[in-house]
Amino acid sequence: MSLISAITLTEAIAGIEDVSSRIEDVFARVGHELGRGHLIFQELNQGLAALSAELSGAEIEGAATALQEIAARLSELAQALPAETALLETIGKGTAEASGLLKPLFKHIQMITIIARSARIEAASLDGDREGFLAFTQEAYDLGKAVQGAIEGCARDQQRLSEAVATAFGRQKEFEGRYRNQLAAESSELGSAYSALRDQRGNSRHLADLASASTRKIAEAVGSAIISLQAGDSTRQRLEHVAHGLRLASGPVPSLAPEPVASEDGARTICQLQAAQLRDAQREFGGDIGQIVRALTAILHDAGSVVGHGRTLFGGENGGSSSFLAHIKQTLAHASTLIATCEGAGRSVDEALAIVEDTLTKFRQAIAGLAEATVDITLIGMNAGLKASHLGSRGSAFVVIANELKATADQVSLGAGRLRPVLDGIERSATELKQLRVQGDPTQLTQLEPQILQALREVEAGNERLGRLMSRLVDEGAEFERLMNSAQGLMSTLGEGSAALPAVAARLEAAVAQEPRPQAQDEAMLDELFARYTMERERDVHRQFLQTLGLTSVAAARRVEAVEAADDGIELF
Structure with a gap:
């Protein structure tokens, strides 16, 4: 081997061993973090299940039902306001009409007392039965004064009624103008709060299902990632085999037992x-790393989705303890203030209704007394007129006075008759208004408020627990995300590092200037390399490489025969 070839082999072995050591370190760390992450997610899932149970309890159901009821009552109150105002206006008009009818009636009664006094004067001038005529006129006068007193009392009551109705109408109209839209808005807000609470229960059940499904998916992803981690050990072994082969190519290694030496x-x-083995190992390893990274991405996505649903369900951001409960309490506080305002505005209406009832009772009693008095006055006038007619010309003046008394009494009776339907109309309107007041009585709404507050207090009692759960979810979710991101980063960095292996293979191929022709002792070394393989993929690459040189490995042939002999043709089911 030349010096350049020796340097190339040394650098190649160093590069391969560096990648191999990094694979071992990275896969050990990723395996540890994946295991820790799986435990964290199990705890995370338990926390979400507890949160779901807290939010689907009976307390929220009770609060939701109470909110729905008070929202409906506020809506009814808002809808009843125009009708109440219209009825008050009708009562006011009826009161004004009654006042107009009382004035002529009062004048007619005054006229009766005046006529009675005139009759008394005339009776005093009569010679016959003077005392009888004086008694008649005195009785008529007394009846007139009594009726006059009753009508004067009615006039005073009517004035008080007019003032009370006018005050109630003014306040009611002002209240309707200022607060009707607010009542409708608060009703809508409470209705939305009711829907939110109902949705909350549905969402909590959905979250439980989601957490369960996500747990299964994450368990599958973790299992897939753990299986994929075995590829690290396989690749590390292949790289060790490649490094061993390159050492054989670089020359004999000092040892007690002499080893065969390869020819040039x-x-x-x-x-x-080894270049072919290196390329194939890197290609397989790149696919394994991609699979692991995809598995980690899936785990992160599912875990992030569950934590995100937990945040949404609780209604707080970044683990904050504020929630939809705070919004409901605020809405309820606004509704409570509005209910108190309704009570204040309704008092004047209730006071006016009480005065209407009292006044109508007095009016009807006065009219009943008036009817009896007019009958008596009419009879007195008729009797006095008959007696006076027996006196001839001396009683003619008294007859005229008696007829005038009867005519005035008839006018009083007609006036009372015109007053009755007006009072009946006022009574009907007052009855309708009273029914509306009973249906929309704010005190009934006030009675609902403690029920809602109690339900919310029960829910809030668990709010602190929910806050702790949320903090735990956020903290553990962040830790889980950190671990998975770290694992992703390690695998990505390892993938980038392993990308240098093809370059090492290229340098090895470039170091071989011409096609080699291995000798007999070289084939023995190739068989020895084949025997060291632990993965079938290595053996396939070895066979394919030898085929390109027109060679056949004896060890490879023996292994094929051994495999065929082991296959006895029996199919196992």
Whole structure:
């Protein structure tokens, strides 16, 4: 061998041994990190399962149901506001109409008392049965004064009613203008919160299924990667065999037992053979590394997907403890404030309704008394007129007064009749308004609030546990990702390093200037190399190389015969 050939062989052996040692180191580290990563993911999966269980509990179901109910109530309240305002307006108009009817009625009753006084004066001038006429007129006067007092009380009550209804209408209209849209918006927000809680439970179940499926996929990927790691040992052995062959080509190695020495053509043959083995080993190894990197990529993708779903499910970023629960509490706080405002605005309506009920009761009592009084006054006038007619011309003036008293009493009766349907209309509107108030009573909404708060408190009791779980998921997920990225980086770097092997093979081939013609002792050395092989792929490359030289390996032929003899033709099922 020439000096250049010796240097080439030495450099080739050094390069091969360097790659071989790196393969052993890298595959050992990758195997360790892959095993550690698999354990981490198992813990990660357990954490996700616990998180899923926390979020699919009965507490969230209870909170969701309560949120749905309060959202529906707020929506009903928002929809009822225009009707309540319209009814208050109708009551206000009815009150104004009643006020207008009370004024002429009051004048007619005043007229009765005036007529009764005039009749008393006229009765005093009569000669016959003066005392009887005076008693009639006094009774009419007393009845008129009593009715007048009742109507004056109605007028005062009507004024109080008008003021209360006007105040309630103004506040209700202002409240509707300011808060109706807010009520609808809060109802929508709470409805969305309800949907979010329901979705949360569905997502948690989905996450459990996803984690289970991902665990299986990752287990398969880990198994595939571990199997692929065996390629590192196979490649390392092949490189050791190549280095051994190159040492044989470089000359005898000092030892106690003398070894055969290759001829110059034999050395060139061995160099070409090892170049072929080197190229094939690198090609196979490159495919194995690609398979391992793809497996690691799949593991990273699946693990990252599970952790990402965990973050989404919890509602926090970067392991933060804030969650969708905080948003629900904020929405509920807004709704609570709005409910309190509803209660404040509703008090004036309830007060007005109470005054309406009280006033209507007094009005109806007054009208009933008025009806009885007008009947009595009419009878008094008729009786007085009949008696006065018996007096002839002396009682004619009293007859006129009695007829006027009866006519005025009839006007009072007509006025009372016109007032009744107005009061009936006010009562109907008040009844409808009261029903609306009962259906949309804010106090009912207030009673729901503790139920929701209790449910949220129960959920929040687990919030700290969820926060710890989330931190664990993020930390372990980051550690898992670091390990897998490290393994990927090691394999990629090793792949780049092994890419130098074809260049070593090219230098070996270039060192052989002409086609070698191995001698008999060289064939024995080739058989010895064949016998050292541990992989069938090495043997195939060896046979193919010898065929290009027109040679046949005795050791290779013996191995084929041994394999054929071992095949007894029995098929195993």
